[in-house]
Amino acid sequence: MALLLAAAPALAQERLIDPGPESARETALTVIQHLAAGELEQAAALSNAPKRRFEVLRDYRDSVGEEQFKRSFGRFLSPENRLIAEVAIGPRRLLVWELGEAGGELAGQFYVEVDGKFLLDDVPSRERDELRRVLRRYRSEKKN
Secondary structure (H helix, E strand, C coil): CHHHHHHHHHHHHCEECCCCCCCCHHHHHHHHHHHHCCCHHHHHCCECCHHHHHHHHHHHHHHHCHHHHHHHHHHHHCCCEEEEEEEEECCEEEEEEEEHHHCCEEEEEEEEEECCEEEECCCCCHHHHHHHHHHHHHHHHHHC
8 A cells, every 4th residue: 555655646747748848859869860870979978877878878789780779779760650759757758659660669768857958867766667657558558
């Protein structure tokens, strides 16, 4: 029961964001453009944990190769793929992408607003955990 009560405030604060100044969309597109160009340092600089983000990106690039790395992120820029929702809990955001070229698979990206600008959210938090549940809910609803 205490667990349910602790989760209730986060659920009550979940809201959809329209494109505009409250949206993390522009930052997400900038990050994706950097990644599609193989610019790991520039993308990592847009994280709230830039050193860790760089290491993760470098490890992924090293495991799949540079061209596959660029393709993996460049696909978000493809016209078949589109941002279908942005959900906020406090300063944190979940961007939900529908990947048309991948059979409509849904992908999520996490951002946080810090000092008036959005950064990739690479720091665990209760709100981010709740946004993961929101992404699972979107995926579950899509399957039904």
